[in-house]
Amino acid sequence: MSTRLRLTLFVLLGAQFMLSVDFSILNVALPQIGSGVGISSDDLPWVASAYALPAAGFTLLFGRIADLFGRRRLFLAGITLLTVASVLGGIAESGSLLLTARVLQGLSTAMAAPAALSLLTTSFSEGAMRERVLGLNGALLSGGFTVGALVGGTLVGLLSWRWAFLINVPVAVAILIATPRLIADSRAPEKVRLDVPGAVSVTAGLLAFTYGIIDKNILIAAAGVLLLGVFWVIELRAPAPLASVRILKRPTVKWGNFAGLVVFSMESALIFLMTLYLQDVLHYAPLTTGLIFGVPGLAAVAAGVIAGKAIGRFGTRTVLTVGLAVQGLATAPLILLGTDRVMLAVLLPALFISFFGHVTSIVAYTVTATSGLPDSEQGLATGLAALSQQVAATIGIPILSAVAASRAVQLDGIRLSLAVDVVVTLLAVALIWFGLRARAEAQPAPAAAPKVEVGEQAATR
Numbered sequence: 211m212s213t214r215l216r217l218t219l220f221v222l223l224g225a226q227f228m229l230s231v232d233f234s235i236l237n238v239a240l241p242q243i244g245s246g247v248g249i250s251s252d253d254l255p256w257v258a259s260a261y262a263l264p265a266a267g268f269t270l271l272f273g274r275i276a277d278l279f280g281r282r283r284l285f286l287a288g289i290t291l292l293t294v295a296s297v298l299g300g301i302a303e304s305g306s307l308l309l310t311a312r313v314l315q316g317l318s319t320a321m322a323a324p325a326a327l328s329l330l331t332t333s334f335s336e337g338a339m340r341e342r343v344l345g346l347n348g349a350l351l352s353g354g355f356t357v358g359a360l361v362g363g364t365l366v367g368l369l370s371w372r373w374a375f376l377i378n379v380p381v382a383v384a385i386l387i388a389t390p391r392l393i394a395d396s397r398a399p400e401k402v403r404l405d406v407p408g409a410v411s412v413t414a415g416l417l418a419f420t421y422g423i424i425d426k427n428i429l430i431a432a433a434g435v436l437l438l439g440v441f442w443v444i445e446l447r448a449p450a451p452l453a454s455v456r457i458l459k460r461p462t463v464k465w466g467n468f469a470g471l472v473v474f475s476m477e478s479a480l481i482f483l484m485t486l487y488l489q490d491v492l493h494y495a496p497l498t499t500g501l502i503f504g505v506p507g508l509a510a511v512a513a514g515v516i517a518g519k520a521i522g523r524f525g526t527r528t529v530l531t532v533g534l535a536v537q538g539l540a541t542a543p544l545i546l547l548g549t550d551r552v553m554l555a556v557l558l559p560a561l562f563i564s565f566f567g568h569v570t571s572i573v574a575y576t577v578t579a580t581s582g583l584p585d586s587e588q589g590l591a592t593g594l595a596a597l598s599q600q601v602a603a604t605i606g607i608p609i610l611s612a613v614a615a616s617r618a619v620q621l622d623g624i625r626l627s628l629a630v631d632v633v634v635t636l637l638a639v640a641l642i643w644f645g646l647r648a649r650a651e652a653q654p655a656p657a658a659a660p661k662v663e664v665g666e667q668a669a670t671r
Contacts, residue, residue, distance in 0.1 A: 218333060218392045219343060221385055225289065225326050227350040228381050229319050232261070232292075235358035235365075235374045242371045249305040259424045260309045262604035264316035265323075267417035269597040271409050273324035281325045281332070282395035286386060288322025293382040299375035311375065324596040329393060331580050331591075342518040344576050350510075364497060405448050411441040416601065423605040426612060462526075463594065465645040466579030469530055470598030472638040473537070473571045475606030476631045480541060480564070482607045483614065483624050484557070491621055492551050502554070506561035513569035520570070521577055527646040530574035531639050536567025538635030545628045549621065578646070 236243065236257055243249065243257060276284045295318055299311035330347060334340040365373040415437030422431025445451040445458075457463055481503070488499045513533075520529045540563035547553050579598075580591045613630050614623030 214392060215333065217388070219330075219346075221388050221392060222326050222330050222333075223346055223350055224381065225285070225322060225385050226347055228378060228385075229292075229323050229326075230350065231358040231361065232315055232319065232378065235362040235377075236371075243308070246371060247302055247305045247308045249308070253305070256309060257312060258607075259604075260312035261316040261319075262424070262600065263417060263420055264313055265319045266420045266597065266600040266604050267413050268317060268320035269324055269600050270416070270594060271413050272321045273328070273591075273594065273596065274405075274409075276325040276328055280395045281329050282389065282393050285322050285325035285329060285393075286389055288318045288320075288325060289382050289385050289389075291321065292318035293379055293386070296375045296378035296382070300372045300379075320596075320600070323600075327576075327580075327596060328591075333393075340577075344518065344573055344580075346515070346518075347573075347576065362500060364500060405444075405451050408441055408444045408448055408451055411437050411444055415441055416597075420601060420604050424608050426608065457591065457594075461646060462578050462581060463591065465642050466526075466530075466575050467594050467598040468645070469534065469571065469575040469638065469642050470579065470595060471602045472635060473534060473568060473575060474599050474602035475609070476541075476635050477537060477564070477568045477606075478603040479606035479610040479627070480544075480631060483610065483627055484544075484561070486614075486620070487547060487557075487624055491547075491549060491624075492553075502558070503561075505558055506565045509562045509566040510569045513566045513573075517570040517573035521574060526574050526578045526581070527643070530571060530578060530646075531643045533567045533570030533574055534635060534642070535639045537564050537571055538567075538632050538639065540564035540567060541628060541635070542632050545625050545632070547621070547625065 244253075249257065272284060272288075291314055295311045295314035298314065299308055302308035302311060327347070330343055331340065334343050361377070362374050365371070365377065415434045417434070418437060419431050419434025422428065422434055484503075485499060488494045488502060494502070517529060517533070540560050543556055543560045547556065575598075576595055579595045610627040610630060614620070614627040617623035617626055
């Protein structure tokens with residue numbers, strides 16, 4: 211791999227890591243943020259939701275815009291917006307300005323995340339090298355969620371919650387300086403027209419569905435589903451569709467993204483529930499909570515390295531279902547958690563194994579959902595993959611939180627939610643295994659992935 215390609219990889223993976231950290235970095239700082247800007251405890255969930263709504267609602271649209279009008283251009287615009295939003299959040303003195311900053315951060319994520327992922331997939335050709343790269347990307351995505359909790363707790367404990375925003379600024383500026391020097395922009399096709407009706411219907415549908423889930427409003431969620439149905443009809447008839455139905459019908463795209471929904475919704479909810487358990491049941495401080503999550507987070511690094519090689523040897527179908535099964539089965543012992551701190555002896559190894567399966571699944575679902583497509587459709591494919599991640603991380607927490615709230619005792623509710631998590635995950639494993647069966651049977655068994663040493667030119671575009 212050339213020096214330029216290594217630096218490109220470093221910049222794009224660094225951007226993805228920063229964006230994933232942003233999702234969770236404020237979770238352990240919510241009480242301090244509320245008191246700092248005057249947001250009531252009842253309204254604190256909107257600090258997360260204000261980010262999640264635009265991040266989920268606009269991801270597919272921006273993924274396609276990246277294909278049509280330039281991936282690097284959109285990536286730089288997203289990182290620039292993130293810089294501005296992080297400064298606004300860091301200096302906010304009112305709840306309204308802080309929530310505005312979170313909305314802008316979510317919008318910047320919707321712009322930059324699919325563009326960065328499509329730049330990765332188009333910089334490395336399909337095969338062992340791309341699978342290794344996506345393995346690192348998956349490790350950093352999951353690691354970002356974990357590190358976000360660790361860094362957030364550390365910053366709150368040592369400095370101020372404001373640094374959970376401001377820490378983005380120097381990293382984003384470095385990315386803005388390096389990107390034009392390393393990455394060439396994609397060329398947009400001539401006479402390109404954006405599918406405006408499709409863009410409006412899918413964005414409105416995703417926003418309504420996500421908001422309905424967060425607010426537990428069935429009517430709004432149903433309206434979102436209806437708008438997504440309208441979007442499907444529009445795409446069937448559009449001369450230049452935003453998301454080709456042909457792509458959406460591909461088993462790899464369909465089942466890969468379904469896997470992404472389960473992978474992220476169940477694990478993000480697990481992290482949220484364990485945060486409640488550690489702070490409300492075991493009464494650990496935010497810094498200690500972050501450190502506890504940091505230990506199993508090490509599994510993310512190992513899984514990211516191993517998953518790409520495993521896919522080359524065993525295929526995406528096997529690695530995806532085994533990884534997801536490990537994620538679900540490792541969660542099962544947590545159903546037995548009690549009020550004694552000795553339960554950390556159960557919690558830490560269970561989370562370690564679960565995180566390993568989680569990251570393995572992330573890598574496998576990303577490879578599955580983006581393979582076998584031309585470069586001209588990589589922005590859409592990676593937009594769909596990023597959309598699955600954002601929607602899942604947004605809806606998983608409120609759904610399992612609602613399950614937990616159905617019990618009068620908090621610990622009982624957490625246990626019930628974890629049981630639901632396990633059942634949903636294992637059911638998804640069976641569905642994905644049979645859903646991808648036709649493709650697996652139609653293709654020969656994958657050959658073992660060649661060993662790629664550091665610095666070796668394994669793949670170039």
